[in-house]
Amino acid sequence: MNLELLFEGWKHSGNKTLYDMAVSHTNVTIREHLRKDYSHFHVVSFNPSNGQVIRKYTATGYADWSCWSQGQAWLVAGLTIAYRYTKADYILKAAEGVSNYFIDKAPADGIPLWDFDVPHDPSHPYIHRDSSAASIAASGLIELFGFTNNTKYLNAFNKIMDSLNSNQYRADGKPVYKIPALIVNGRFHSNI
Numbered sequence: 001m002n003l004e005l006l007f008e009g010w011k012h013s014g015n016k017t018l019y020d021m022a023v024s025h026t027n028v029t030i031r032e033h034l035r036k037d038y039s040h041f042h043v044v045s046f047n048p049s050n051g052q053v054i055r056k057y058t059a060t061g062y063a064d065w066s067c068w069s070q071g072q073a074w075l076v077a078g079l080t081i082a083y084r085y086t087k088a089d090y091i092l093k094a095a096e097g098v099s100n101y102f103i104d105k106a107p108a109d110g111i112p113l114w115d116f117d118v119p120h121d122p123s124h125p126y127i128h129r130d131s132s133a134a135s136i137a138a139s140g141l142i143e144l145f146g147f148t149n150n151t152k153y154l155n156a157f158n159k160i161m162d163s164l165n166s167n168q169y170r171a172d173g174k175p176v177y178k179i180p181a182l183i184v185n186g187r188f189h190s191n192i
Helices: 003-013 016-033 069-086 089-105 131-148 151-164
Strands: 043-046 053-057
Antiparallel strands (some): 043 053
16 A cells, blocks of 8 residues: 555656565565465565565454455555556556455445454354445545446445445444544454
8 A cells, every 4th residue: 555655756756766666566465465366465474584485474364364354455455556657467457356356255235344254153243344444445446447447346336435425334324423533343453
């Protein structure tokens, strides 16, 4: 999600090193964070001496093998942003892959569970939704629609926005919500 700063820095300064750094980071993200099904590892630890991968895991998702929805949303938006600046086909393919995964795994209202792979069992009677992940993904999906004209992305965007605008997710939608916020059910940590 921070790549736009580097790309804009390059655009405004002409310093191609900033562009190269953003593209390099994008390439490493695609190569090391994405799984074959376009889900992701939240964290990849590298050996600082030789750049070799030490470990791939999640810091805020359910498990190392699971897919944390907010991280997936960052990929939807971040890879779409990277495509905006590079117009590289392989980045567009990755942006579409992570977006399709997000859309296909989200519940009917488009607001994902905090982790796509939390088991639905007696140990997990209530699984939190993540309106933050939905908001981030919506931003990427509407831009991705502009690049692809694929109505799957537009439809998913509209579904998310309709849900976020409903009484279920608007802070002013229920009298019990007494918080200074616009949208509720945002997540900042997996265990609460």
